[in-house]
Amino acid sequence: MDARITIGQLAKATDTKAVTIRYYESAGLISPVTRTQGGYRLYTDRERDRLIFVKRARHLGLSLEDVKSLLGLADDENAPCGQVDSIIHEQLERIRSRLKDLQQLERELDRLEQCCQADTVADCKIIESLSR
Template identity: 50%
Template sequence: MLTIGELSKTSGVKVPTIRYYEQIGLIAAADRSEGNQRRYENDDLKRLTFVKHARDLGFSLDDIKSLLALKDDEKCPCKGADDILTRHLFDVRDRISRLQRLESELERMSHCQGECIAECKVIESLADHGHCMHEH
């Protein structure tokens, strides 16, 4: 049995986050001791570690709920998990692409040769979206 503090230290998840995950049903509500202290089992630690790892990889809480539901049904085909992963990978690649365009635009704007603000390409570019090469 683990207290919430021990669970937090072992999993690397902060205590308020553990309480929140309990509240939204990502982890089961903990059993309570006679002194009303939360008590967690090793299975709770495993589930919390799963949630933390999925969050570290950028999965949404809704996707994690879906993945946990799939995980809880061992006979379920893994296509559902693969679909969630594929959608998340697409979203990550899309964000990377947008960030690369943003990086390119900022890099292009950063080579100001002006002597004063009146001649500054940074200020000029920010004032008129028409100076940008990409939509962002």
């Protein structure tokens, strides 16, 4: 119980790279509970869970800053849930906005792709379209 693992073991257990874990530490997300005399970072299950949390949140496209906020909120049982909601909501809005942009882009590229049947650049409608 409360076993200590090294960064490499934590990395394997969470499918993260050790360098990334250290980077998260520098960003204030996850710290080792302690270190060996030689300076090796040591973690417990708690940090493993925390790292899994981070990975899930990152998978949602949230910034490290947002993930940090979520971790802070998760640590406080009595914190109001509204802040969590709004982080998720804002992310959803960002994603929807990017979706719109990309859909527009897809249409433009698709149109461009269709329109060129030339052999050389001289007659290329794509180049023409970019030059106007």
